[in-house]
Amino acid sequence: MKLGLPSKGRLQADAISWFSQFRIEISRTDGGREYAGSVIGLDGIELVLLSAGEIPRELAAGRIHLGVTGTDLVREKIADPSVITPVQEMGFGHADLIVAVPKLWIDVDTMDDLDDVAARFRADHGMRLRVATKYHNLVRRYFSEHGVADYVLVDSQGATEGTIKNETAEVVADITSSGETLRANHLKILSDAPILKSQATLFASATAAWSPETRQIADELAARMSVASFTPPAQQK
Amino acid sequence: MIAARAYMPDGRIGTGLERLEVEVSRLMALFAEAGAQKVEPGALLDADVLLDLYGEDIRGRAYVTQDPVLGERMLRPDFTVPVTQMHAAHGAEPARYAYAGPVWRRQEPGSGRPTEYLQVGFEIFDASDAARVDAEVFALFSAALAGQGLAVETGDLGVLFAAIDALDIDARRAGMLRRHVWRPKRFRRVLDTFSNTTRRAALLDQTVEDWRAAALTASPQNGIRSVDEVIARLSDLAAERELPELSGEQRQMLQQVLDTKGSLFSALTELTELSHNFPPLAKAAQRLEARIAALDAAGLDGGALPFAASFGRTTMEYYDGFVFGFVDRERPDLPPVASGGRYDALTAALGPAIPAVGGIIRPEALLSRKAAS
Numbered sequence: 001m002k003l004g005l006p007s008k009g010r011l012q013a014d015a016i017s018w019f020s021q022f023r024i025e026i027s028r029t030d031g032g033r034e035y036a037g038s039v040i041g042l043d044g045i046e047l048v049l050l051s052a053g054e055i056p057r058e059l060a061a062g063r064i065h066l067g068v069t070g071t072d073l074v075r076e077k078i079a080d081p082s083v084i085t086p087v088q089e090m091g092f093g094h095a096d097l098i099v100a101v102p103k104l105w106i107d108v109d110t111m112d113d114l115d116d117v118a119a120r121f122r123a124d125h126g127m128r129l130r131v132a133t134k135y136h137n138l139v140r141r142y143f144s145e146h147g148v149a150d151y152v153l154v155d156s157q158g159a160t161e162g163t164i165k166n167e168t169a170e171v172v173a174d175i176t177s178s179g180e181t182l183r184a185n186h187l188k189i190l191s192d193a194p195i196l197k198s199q200a201t202l203f204a205s206a207t208a209a210w211s212p213e214t215r216q217i218a219d220e221l222a223a224r225m226s227v228a229s230f231t232p233p234a235q236q237k
Numbered sequence: 238m239i240a241a242r243a244y245m246p247d248g249r250i251g252t253g254l255e256r257l258e259v260e261v262s263r264l265m266a267l268f269a270e271a272g273a274q275k276v277e278p279g280a281l282l283d284a285d286v287l288l289d290l291y292g293e294d295i296r297g298r299a300y301v302t303q304d305p306v307l308g309e310r311m312l313r314p315d316f317t318v319p320v321t322q323m324h325a326a327h328g329a330e331p332a333r334y335a336y337a338g339p340v341w342r343r344q345e346p347g348s349g350r351p352t353e354y355l356q357v358g359f360e361i362f363d364a365s366d367a368a369r370v371d372a373e374v375f376a377l378f379s380a381a382l383a384g385q386g387l388a389v390e391t392g393d394l395g396v397l398f399a400a401i402d403a404l405d406i407d408a409r410r411a412g413m414l415r416r417h418v419w420r421p422k423r424f425r426r427v428l429d430t431f432s433n434t435t436r437r438a439a440l441l442d443q444t445v446e447d448w449r450a451a452a453l454t455a456s457p458q459n460g461i462r463s464v465d466e467v468i469a470r471l472s473d474l475a476a477e478r479e480l481p482e483l484s485g486e487q488r489q490m491l492q493q494v495l496d497t498k499g500s501l502f503s504a505l506t507e508l509t510e511l512s513h514n515f516p517p518l519a520k521a522a523q524r525l526e527a528r529i530a531a532l533d534a535a536g537l538d539g540g541a542l543p544f545a546a547s548f549g550r551t552t553m554e555y556y557d558g559f560v561f562g563f564v565d566r567e568r569p570d571l572p573p574v575a576s577g578g579r580y581d582a583l584t585a586a587l588g589p590a591i592p593a594v595g596g597i598i599r600p601e602a603l604l605s606r607k608a609a610s
Contacts, residue, residue, distance in 0.1 A: 080346035103456035106440065106448065107470045112426055119416060120470060121462060128292070140297050147423025149292050149416065164460040186456035 001214040004058055004067035007035055007049040011200060014092040015068045022224040042224075044217045053077075055203075059084050062207035065214055066221075072097055072175055072198035076135045085204045087222075087230045093200030095175045097135055099142075100187040102164055109191050111146040114171065118150040121170065132156040132169035135195070139173040142195045161185040204230045243351035244571065244605035257355075260600045261337050264357040267381050268335035271373075273359055276334045278319030280341075284309035287318060290555070290586055300341050300352075312341040316358050317555075317580065317595065318587065324362050325588045331363035334595075350572070354602075358577075360595030362584075367592060368524065371559040371579060372531035372539075374594050378563065378575050379537060381598060385606070387563040387574055391501065392548025394418060395558040395579075396508065399521035400494035403511075404487050406431075407480050409473065421551060428491075432482045441475040490515055495547055501529055502540035528559065549576075555583040559594065571602045 005026070006012045016026045026047065028037040039045040048064050055069035056077040070093055071086070078084055101108050108117055118129040129151045133139045136153055143151060154169050161181050163169035173195065176182055182189065204218070210231045218231045240250040247253030269275070285308070287295050299314040313319065316336050324332055337357040344350040359377060363370045379389075401414045410431060417423040430436075443451070448471050452464050483491075490511055497504050505525040512518035525544075532539030549560035558579030565571055577596015584591040 082347070102459040102462070104452050104459050104464065105462065105467055106452045106455055107467050107474065109437070112430065115423065116413070117462070117470065119413070120466070124466060125461070136296075140293055144294050144297070147417060147420035147426070149420070149423075151293055152288065153293055153296075167461050170460050170462055186459045 001044055001066065001217045002046050002048050002064040002208075003039070004048045004050050004055045004064040004069075005037075006052040006055070006068060011052055011068070011070075011093055012049075015090065015200065018090050018092070022221065024221075024224075042217060042220060044213065056084065059203055059205040060207065062205050062209065065205055065208045065210070065218065067203050067205070068200060069203065070095070070175075070198045071201050072135065072138070072196055074201075074203060075196060075198075076138050079137075083206050085206055085230055085232075087202040087204050088225060088227055090200040090202060093198070095177045095198050096194040097138060097173065097175050097196040097198060098194045099131075099139075099171060099173050099190045099192070100161075100176075100182050101171050101190065103186050103188045105188075111143075111148060111190060111192050114190065115146070115148045115150075118148060122150045128152040129171060130154045130169040131171045131173055132160050132163040133173040134158075134160070135173060135175075138195055142173075146192075161187060206232045210234075243354035243599075243601045245601050248601060248604075256604055257600060260604055261355065261357055264381055264598055264600065265335055265337055267377070268333075268357075268359045271333065271359065271377050273333040273335035276320060276323055276336050277338065278313065278316060278323060278336065280313050280339075281310045282313055282319060283307070284311045286322075286587070287311050287314070290318065290583065298343055300343055313339075314342055315340055316356060316597070317360070317583065320358075320360050320595075321362075321584050321587050321591075321593065324360075324591065324593075325584070328362060330591065331361065331365065334360045334362075337600075349570075351601075355600050356597040357600055358595060358597040360593060362591045362593045364592045366531075367558070367579070367594075368527035368531040369534075370592070370594055371528060372535045372537075374577060374596060375532065375559075375561055376535035376537055378561070378577065378596055378598070382563050382575060382603075385563075385574070385603070386565075388566050389543055390548050390562040390564060390573075391542055391544050392546060392550075392560045393521070393525070393544070393558060394549060394556055394560060395524065396494060396497070396504075396521045396546045397550070398557065399518050400491050400515075403490065403515035403517040404483065405515075405517070406483070406487075407477065410477070410480070419550060421547075428483070428488075431480075434478050434482075437474075441471065441478060445472065486514070494518070497544070497546040499544060500540060501525060501532075501542045501544040504544045504546065505529065505540075524558075549578060555586075556580050557582040561596065565606055568606060571605065572599060574599055574602050574606070 005015055019026055024041040026037055026039050035049040037047045039047055052069045053073055055067040056074045058064045059067045060078050060083045121129045131151050132154050134157050156163050160172050160174045215231050219229050222229050240247050242248035245253055248257055300312040302310050304310050320334055339353050340356050341353050344352055361370050397418050401411055413427045417427055445468055448468050452467050497507055505522055508518050508522040512522055529539035549556055556578035560578030562573040563575040564573045575598040579594040581592050584593050
């Protein structure tokens with residue numbers, strides 16, 4: 001059974017210690033430089049180290065059986081929610097996907113304000129209000145639910161909070177945990193509910209090949225975690 | 238599966254395909270008889286044009302692809318835009334066009350709706366008598382679909398715009414409502430803000446100097462929206478607090494217009510009645526009256542046609558006048574077999590304003606009913 005873990009960083013360290021409570025000890029070989037590792041405590045688990053951003057896709061494609069990643073990435077990247085089952089929220093990696101605007105905009109608190117500003121901005125500047133994000137699908141859906149028009153998404157894969165100062169965007173939609181980066185860049189979060197509250201979660205693939213052997217391992221893991229079996233029902237032949 | 242197409246499991250091979258070709262030819266022949274010139278727009282459209290028109294939402298509904306030189310391209314999600322562009326570039330008024338071909342739409346996973354389907358369409362660009370042109374298009378679609386047992390729906394988004402005019406409110410507020418006619422939830426929110434005078438009272442009570450100081454204390458200039466723009470909006474918001482709230486009578490009128498449902502004749506009666514207290518509705522009533530007469534002249538019973546003022550409000554952005562649909566009430570799995578309407582605002586957004594009205598038939602949906610019955 002293939003278990004996908006983030007290949008480095010805090011998320012990986014937290015995930016490793018989370019698994020240890022279920023008597024599953026994960027160790028990285030070569031002091032963590034080689035992207036490989038071993039699993040002790042439950043036979044038959046093969047570790048696959050991946051970028052957290054790729055884990056949703058690998059789960060959806062069925063190339064890994066289980067994977068640890070953020071809800072934000074799964075919701076953004078996987079259009080069909082039925083192919084990935086959340087097994088357990090892991091209690092770390094908390095972050096909110098939020099909409100932020102310059103603190104200078106003392107006239108803006110909510111999405112209602114933002115919609116009004118978008119209309120005025122288009123009239124004043126001859127272009128639509130630019131929203132920088134890497135969460136295109138989630139943000140588009142959220143803006144659409146709020147009935148906001150006259151905006152355009154611009155792609156930003158990193159340093160998103162800097163796009164306003166760089167004059168490549170007027171608004172950002174990004175993940176934040178403490179809000180410190182936002183504050184440092186003179187931004188404030190709109191008072192509406194966040195687009196998404198995310199945390200690290202163990203997911204199971206519904207499309208992976210679940211053999212009797214992998215099912216057995218998964219069921220043993222489910223028993224140790226005291227959760228219901230998360231493997232998809234066996235296909236009728 | 239490979240032979241399947243929208244609503245037709247065998248539509249790409251053998252007799253299924255032949256039936257479809259015959260149906261498309263029948264419709265195109267009808268449209269040609271009505272004086273239409275055949276056009277064939279490209280399948281790949283400039284994404285910027287569609288984004289400017291429909292906003293960011295179109296990305297969720299259309300397939301986007303990238304060309305290293307031409308930039309973002311979109312697979313044609315409808316024919317209206319390219320046909321209008323062709324007309325603007327080459328056409329002389331009045332003009333009638335017919336087309337047949339696939340459109341592509343991204344769909345929500347699990348919706349079961351097809352991502353590729355055929356449209357056979359007819360469009361008129363004609364600045365003369367709007368009621369007559371509306372009736373010509375509707376009569377043509379009625380004839381094309383005669384005997385199919387489809388239910389007819391009609392509406393008129395122009396009636397909603399007339400109701401906004403009839404409120405006789407501040408121009409900025411009216412503009413906010415007009416902008417969101419197609420988004421009922423946001424429309425409602427905007428209405429609510431008109432009566433909410435307490436929100437941020439402490440901020441709005443301050444002077445321009447206070448606002449400038451507050452903004453610049455909060456943050457250095459950041460991005461291209463300036464302090465002056467912030468202050469201009471705050472000044473407008475503060476001034477708007479002095480505007481009267483919508484009266485009960487105004488709200489009731491707006492709601493009554495939005496809820497108008499019945500026949501074209503009953504809608505005409507209702508609007509005429511309302512126009513005694515709200516004169517701008519008289520024009521909308523006159524348009525309905527002219528439509529009934531024009532439909533009668535085209536051999537249809539105009540007054541008896543079903544009419545709902547809100548029909549097409551959420552699904553047909555950029556239609557801004559007469560709208561119609563032909564639906565199968567027994568088949569909720571099918572989209573409207575045909576739909577169309579007037580889209581003067583769209584042509585104005587694309588270039589020179591040319592009054593235009595048109596519609597499309599979905600031949601696959603039409604044939605899937607025949608197969609089922």
